[in-house]
Amino acid sequence: MKEYPWYEIVEGKELLQGDILNSCPLIIPPLTIERIEEVDVIEYDVIVMSQSCDLVQKKLELVLVCPIWTLSEFENKNPTFKSPKMKESLRRGYLPGYHLLNKCEIDAFETDYLVVDFRSVYSVPFDFLLELAQQRGRRMRLLPPYREHLSQAFARFFMRVGLPVDIPPFK
């Protein structure tokens, strides 16, 4: 059976959907804008969510990224996820706000399973992200068809509709 590797290692300024960048700084705007400001900066490991074709053709000024964590970090923050049942539901895609990515076993890039958080989407200036990618050196890139699977999961999360009044459940 043909094997479909999950990741490859790349470097350079070409950004594609599914590229993983470590410690991406994100500036949190203050409540009011003054001439000189002290602003908060937070850092996340992020995965690029914008479509590759838009990135390649430079049709974007801002690139969408979502934070990622290892499954163990995720479990430590919410011990409910230590149960096999919760992990299984995460794997099956029953939790629309999160997406599970496989372990990486490439030398020097070994990771645990990764959890993508669709609820925290940030937009980062394209040029800034290109520069950051260059600075970070070699990085992991999610490969097809898992890249498209991630994109589809994000779309599914985003297109949800909450009804104000639903049909009552069947007893």
Place this chain on the structure above:
Amino acid sequence: MMNQLITMEEVTNQDYPIRLQHLSSPSTSIEELDIRDFLANIKVNLVRQNIRSSFYYLRSRFETDQSSIRPYIEIKSGTSSIEELGEDITRIVSEEEIILEMLEQDFVVKMPPKKKYKIQVIVRSIKKGKPRIVEPDEFLIID
């Protein structure tokens, strides 16, 4: 005052769904039919829920060989632990449980950033952003 009970023979409305006629006599009242129907539905639902787990349970208890014209069915001679049985049932039930639980509650985990610090910025200018027009790709027009 005595309640006047309507019997099946007196029912003329075709929309009234009378089922399980084999259970009733001509003198059976509508109320009685409703109760019987209700109980029968409960029984069917209970059987449906348990039939799958019962099947797996029974299958694990018997040794069977149906490859010949004389099927061989015998109670397993080996012992099995309670844990093993428990796992079987948990595995069967869990799939449905997981789906239902996930549908009922959408979990949100607030994850802190890996690092947080402050920087000073100087605001150079504040102006209204302008839309950036992205040229559409050329496309083929077929006459």
